[in-house]
Amino acid sequence: MPKPQGLCIDISGVLHEGGEVVTGAREAIAKVREAGVPCRFLTNTSRKPSRAVLDQLRELGFEVDEKEVLTAPAAVARYVKARKLKAWLLVHPDIEEEFEPASFSDADAVVVCDAGERFDYRRLDQAFALLMEGAPLLAVGMNRYFKASDGLHLDAGPFIRALEYAAGVEATIIGKPGEVMFQEACDSMGLAPGDCLMIGDDVEADIGGARKAGLQAALVKTGKYQESDGARAAELGAGVFDDIAAVASHWLKVQ
Structure with a gap:
């Protein structure tokens, strides 16, 4: 697959677990920022309004703009x-x-x-x-x-x-795995779905939904990941990585 030009990143289970930052997640996002790559943070979380999701990310040390957060x-x-x-x-x-x-x-x-x-x-x-x-x-x-x-x-x-x-x-x-939110995220970055990579911990909502919408996808072994999810991710044509730091490291080396 071609090197992605933009990233769609799930929040819960990828950037933090139960309010605790996933090891290496802050550094991974910082590297992506340094590379000048646009990001959108997608979440199906429906117990918090958008403003609370944004506030939590900032409190956890992630530099995120309001327009980058898309909640279902x-x-x-x-x-x-x-x-x-x-x-x-x-x-x-x-x-x-x-x-x-x-x-x-x-x-x-x-x-x-x-x-x-x-x-x-x-x-x-x-x-x-x-x-x-x-x-x-x-x-x-x-x-x-x-x-x-x-x-x-x-x-x-x-x-x-x-x-x-x-x-x-x-x-x-409307949210994941529906195509609407994925398309909205790609459109907001001015990119085609095939030029974007979705990083998530839910093999069906994040990975299955992204692939159906035409995005590339990477499943991380944090959050709700289960061992049986690896085979399903392979069927969907997605990579499997230990965490978002591993995804960023691999992706930034892809030429």
């Missing part, structure tokens, strides 16, 4: 606004500020992100009712689980699948 909830909000939809939200309370929520009686679309404790029967049943009336199902991503300091936890994917099955609909995925 913000991408969903832009999608909803562009289509003049009135969204009923099944999301975490901390990210409601990204949206202009509609009441249940006025809504004509359903938005599902990682809602945490809000994934209860009443709210899931309300979402189901709207879907049965024809409302589209818009989702942040299909991540099966995420890794926190105390281990793995269910993400939004399993609940989205349940709603799809119950209502006989297919969700429109």
